[in-house]
Amino acid sequence: MTEQELKKTLSENIKKYRKNKFTQEKLAEKCGLSSQNINDIEGMRRWPRSENLVKIADALQVEVYQLFIPQTKKKVVIEKTDENISIQNQIQSKVIEEIRKVLNKSLDKMKKE
Numbered sequence: 001m002t003e004q005e006l007k008k009t010l011s012e013n014i015k016k017y018r019k020n021k022f023t024q025e026k027l028a029e030k031c032g033l034s035s036q037n038i039n040d041i042e043g044m045r046r047w048p049r050s051e052n053l054v055k056i057a058d059a060l061q062v063e064v065y066q067l068f069i070p071q072t073k074k075k076v077v078i079e080k081t082d083e084n085i086s087i088q089n090q091i092q093s094k095v096i097e098e099i100r101k102v103l104n105k106s107l108d109k110m111k112k113e
Helices: 003-018 024-031 035-042 050-060 064-068 082-112
Strands: none
Touching: 003 024, 003 035, 003 050, 003 064, 003 082, 024 035, 024 050, 035 050, 050 064, 064 082
16 A cells, blocks of 8 residues: 555544544544644645544544445445455455555654655
8 A cells, every 4th residue: 555545544434434424624623733734634634643633534433444435336245264364364354554654654744854
């Protein structure tokens, strides 16, 4: 997953979780951020600080990691066989590890700035 894909996933998930709950302005108010900041994050023009990610996740009542899970367009139904469950667990582990790597790389980059 590239940094741009990670930003897109974050943007889509913030929009998804705030849908029918908050406008950008209300979410910003709840987080103690500017509405421009939320707009820039959703518009993929700005990467949020780690403490702001926590504030956004708290306001949306989700865990931070949920903001980085890509959403699929089609529902995929997987037969629940032992082999498929094992494969699914392996894939989930790899995806989570990749998200962690990209997130840590981005956070390290932000710390340097």
